[in-house]
Amino acid sequence: MDISTGLASFSAMSDLFALLVNERDRQKATAIQVEFTNKLIEAQTHLSQLQGTVIEQQRLIASLEQRVRDMSAREAEKERYVLSKVGSHREFFAYRLRGAAELVExxxxxxxxxxxxxxxxxxKVVLSGNGxxxxxxxxxxHGSQTTHSKVSIRRRIAGG
Ligand SMILES: [Zn+2]
Structure with missing residues (x-):
């Protein structure tokens, strides 16, 4: 339901009201009264539909605002990390917390x-290392051996 339809109903109502005031013939006055009541009901229906639409749009705006806030927070959190290679043995990558100098907070x-x-x-899951x-x-x-383990180094030294 749009605003112009609602306004048109009000305009029609005021025209009828003017007729009612000037009308001396009772029968005509009654007919005008009935029409006036119908227009009033119609206008009220339009208004309540309009109000429903406004409430629905306000809910939508609030939920979109929340989504934007969530996305901004997620982006800000991503900015605090940098993709880095873990260890030297394999091509294993993880997100490392940036150095204190690079971080605002x-x-x-x-x-x-x-x-x-x-x-x-x-x-956000922190990787566990076995030492x-x-x-x-x-x-x-998701995991990997990122350096030669002490066991494998010992084996290699021992010729195993
Ligand atoms: Zn994972």
Missing amino acids: RADEIDHFLCQPCFDSGK EGYWECPVCR
Whole structure:
């Protein structure tokens, strides 16, 4: 329902009201009264439909504003990390927290890596290391040995 239809109803109502005031013939006055009532109902219907549309649009705007805020927050979070190679043994990549000098806000955060497939799909998962160069995502199990492990170095030294 558009505003012009609503306004047209009001305009028709005021024309009828003017007729009603000047009308001396009772029968005609009654007919005008009935028409006036019908126009009033029509205008009220238009108004309530218009009000429904406005409420619906306000809800849509609020939900879109929330989505924009969420997207901005996600983008700001992505900016805090940089894709980096982990270790030296394999081509294994993860998102590393940028250095303190590069970050605007950094509250005593320890250096860490985030799982690349998870972070790219919107999940923030810190990689776990076993202390011997093996890094793995605890959620999707994406992982790799990124340095020669102490065991394999010992084996190589021993000629194994
Ligand atoms: Zn993962």
